[in-house]
Structure formats: C-alpha cells, structure tokens
Amino acid sequence: MAPLSTITSDTNHTIENGNKEFSESMQHKRLRLFPMKKSDQWESPYDEVLHKDSKFMAPIRKWEKSIGFVTPILWTNVILLSTFHVITVLWFLHDAVTLQTPKWQTVLFGIIMGQLSGFGVTGGVHRYWCHRSYKAKWPLQVILLLCYSVAGQNTIYQWVRDHRVHHKFSETTADPHDANRGFFFSHVGWLMMKKHPDVLKAGRKIDMSDITSDPLVRFHTKYFYVFKICLCFLIPSLIPRLLWEETWKMSIYSQTFVRYMLSLNCTWAVNSFAHLWGNKPYDRHIMPVENKGVSIVAMGEGWHNYHHTFPWDYKAAELGVPHNTTTILLDFFSQIGWAYDLKTASPLLIKEVIKNRGDLNKH
Ligand SMILES: [Zn+2]
Ligand SMILES: [Zn+2]
Numbered sequence: 627m628a629p630l631s632t633i634t635s636d637t638n639h640t641i642e643n644g645n646k647e648f649s650e651s652m653q654h655k656r657l658r659l660f661p662m663k664k665s666d667q668w669e670s671p672y673d674e675v676l677h678k679d680s681k682f683m684a685p686i687r688k689w690e691k692s693i694g695f696v697t698p699i700l701w702t703n704v705i706l707l708s709t710f711h712v713i714t715v716l717w718f719l720h721d722a723v724t725l726q727t728p729k730w731q732t733v734l735f736g737i738i739m740g741q742l743s744g745f746g747v748t749g750g751v752h753r754y755w756c757h758r759s760y761k762a763k764w765p766l767q768v769i770l771l772l773c774y775s776v777a778g779q780n781t782i783y784q785w786v787r788d789h790r791v792h793h794k795f796s797e798t799t800a801d802p803h804d805a806n807r808g809f810f811f812s813h814v815g816w817l818m819m820k821k822h823p824d825v826l827k828a829g830r831k832i833d834m835s836d837i838t839s840d841p842l843v844r845f846h847t848k849y850f851y852v853f854k855i856c857l858c859f860l861i862p863s864l865i866p867r868l869l870w871e872e873t874w875k876m877s878i879y880s881q882t883f884v885r886y887m888l889s890l891n892c893t894w895a896v897n898s899f900a901h902l903w904g905n906k907p908y909d910r911h912i913m914p915v916e917n918k919g920v921s922i923v924a925m926g927e928g929w930h931n932y933h934h935t936f937p938w939d940y941k942a943a944e945l946g947v948p949h950n951t952t953t954i955l956l957d958f959f960s961q962i963g964w965a966y967d968l969k970t971a972s973p974l975l976i977k978e979v980i981k982n983r984g985d986l987n988k989h
Contacts, residue, residue, distance in 0.1 A: 670691075670694075670696065675823055707814065729872050731866065732880050735880075742776050743774075744924065757937050761966050775857035777893070781847050786834065793934065805898070805902055806913075812898040812901055813891075862885070863881045865877075895928075900927070906931045907932075909934070916928070921943070939969060
C-alpha cells in the first residue's frame with residue numbers, strides 16, 4: 627500500500643512519515659479560541675509570540691490576556707476583514723432596497739472571474755504547487771499563476787507552507803486553522819490572531835525548497851502586490867465600466883467587494899465546514915469530512931475526508947465528477963498535454979483503505 631503521509635488518528639495523533647517526537651508533543655494540547663474550562667491544564671503561549679508592541683497597545687494586550695485569548699490579536703486584520711465584510715453586506719442591502727441591479731454582463735463577468743480565481747486556488751496553489759499532484763507545462767503554470775492572482779490571497783510561499791503544515795499536523799495546536807478551536811477560528815479567526823508557537827515551529831520544519839527554487843513563483847513573489855492589485859482589484863473593476871458601460875459604483879462593488887468576499891469565503895469554507903460537518907467514508911479517525919455544499923462552491927474541494935486520506939490525488943476526490951469543476955478543467959488540460967503525470971489512487975487502494983479505516987456505514 628502506498629504511504630499515507632498525512633493520516634492522523636484522532637486519539638493517538640499518530641503521524642506516519644512525520645516528525646514523531648514533535649507530533650507526540652502535540653498530544654493533549656487542544657485549544658479553542660479561548661480555553662474553555664478553567665480546569666484545563668494548559669500553558670498559555672500568549673507571551674511567547676508577543677513581540678515589540680507600542681505602549682498604546684499595552685492595555686489592549688492586558689485585556690486580551692485577561693479574557694484568555696490563546697495568542698495576541700492582529701487588530702489590523704480584524705479591522706480590515708470586518709470592515710470589508712460589513713461594507714459589502716450593507717452595500718448589498720442598500721442596493722436591494724433601492725432596486726439597483728447590475729447589468730447582466732456584469733453578473734456573468736463576476737461568475738467567470740469567480741471561477742478563474744477559484745481555479746487558481748484549487749488547481750493552482752492547492753493541487754499543483756502545494757501537493758504536486760500533477761505536473762504542468764509552462765503555459766499552464768502561467769495560467770494558474772494569473773488565476774491565483776485574481777483570487778487576491780497570500781503569497782504562494784505562505785499559502786503552501788500553511789497548507790503543508792495543516793496536512794502534516796492536522797487538528798493539533800500546530801495546525802494553522804485547527805478545527806478543534808471551533809467554526810469561527812477555522813474559517814477566518816486564524817487570520818485575525820498571531821500564529822500559535824507550535825504552528826511557527828512546524829512551519830520552519832516544512833520543506834519548501836521546491837517553491838523557493840521555482841523561477842515562476844519567485845517572479846510572482848517579487849511582484850506580488852503588482853499582480854494582486856492589478857489582477858484582483860484594478861483590471862476586473864475597470865472592465866465592466868469600459869466594456870459595457872456599467873456604472874463606476876457597480877463595477878467596483880461587483881468585483882472588489884462581492885466577488886472578492888465570496889471567493890475568500892468559499893476558500894475558507896474548506897477549512898471550516900469541510901472539517902466539521904459531513905461524513906467520513908475513507909477515514910473515520912480524522913476530522914475532515916465529505917461535504918457536498920463546499921464542493922459545489924469551492925470547485926470540488928469539499929471531498930475533504932478523501933483529500934486528507936489521499937492528499938497526492940489530483941482529483942482531490944474519489945470520483946472526478948460531479949461537483950468537481952477543478953478536476954474537469956485539469957482533465958481538459960491533460961487532454962491537450964499541458965497537465966501530465968496526474969497522480970490518482972487506484973480503486974484497489976481506495977477499497978483497502980475504506981475497509982481498514984473508513985466509516986463503512988457512510989460509504
Ligand atoms: Zn483540511
Ligand atoms: Zn490539501
């Protein structure tokens with residue numbers, strides 16, 4: 627049987643092919659956003675990750691610590707993310723009440739841009755750069771890179787490092803978005819707090835040499851903000867105005883607010899919904915689940931119990947379709963020869979794994 631490098635056991639935290647000593651140190655260190663019971667024996671890592679701060683922050687830090695936040699709050703991210711979501715929702719309600727609607731071309735363009743950005747995340751930074759589940763010729767690499775820029779997320783290096791850590795130390799304190807800490811933390815809260823020291827330690831141990839030596843990724847990282855600002859916000863917001871005379875307001879709102887907000891939440895849903903609600907036909911010992919809703923909105927990334935069992939499978943699901951738009955696109959690129967050496971689990975291996983670890987009632 628092929629090595630299952632990321633299988634983790636809910637009770638033993640056995641991490642095959644991982645750093646056993648490190649994984650053992652993760653035992654009994656389950657934390658939520660706040661420590662839930664006073665009786666819990668835990669050492670707060672709060673001060674460990676609190677570095678130079680202005681005097682102005684001192685009372686705020688004292689308050690955070692007194693109510694039991696596990697790590698310091700990143701207030702800039704809290705303000706930016708909250709304001710962005712509040713503006714988008716209020717703007718939507720205002721337009722709904724005043725009956726202001728976008729042109730049909732703007733709606734269609736929004737859907738297309740949403741799909742492109744989604745493909746950059748799912749087929750690009752996730753299945754290609756992070757898991758190397760297939761090989762891509764340079765034209766496809768360029769397409770993935772441009773699509774990923776439309777999504778407006780972190781650098782490829784940051785995304786890949788965090789996700790590799792997530793797979794290797796899933797559902798421990800070293801998991802950047804540990805779902806044991808609740809829905810909000812795994813969805814977006816983890817971006818609003820400093821990383822737990824175990825996450826930082828794990829991140830330093832991850833092999834990132836393939837990413838740091840990739841010339842295309844290096845180029846993208848060098849001009850990261852140029853790519854992000856131009857392809858996520860500037861150009862998409864100009865197109866509706868210039869090509870079909872959409873109003874300025876609606877051009878900016880549809881792309882910079884609505885499309886961006888939806889695309890971020892679809893990506894985050896994989897870390898929250900697909901770790902909390904669904905079934906576990908492939909491995910009943912882990913938290914990731916099969917979630918059809920997430921697969922629909924995240925282009926096939928919701929078959930997450932399978933994905934954590936076979937992270938190297940380019941389909942990120944046992945079946946290519948339905949609800950796996952990314953796989954359909956990768957199969958197309960494979961047909962024209964731009965994607966090749968696509969890795970996938972054999973039916974025999976899947977059957978064997980289900981027999982040993984799966985929840986047979988749910989398959
Ligand atoms: Zn996951
Ligand atoms: Zn993954």
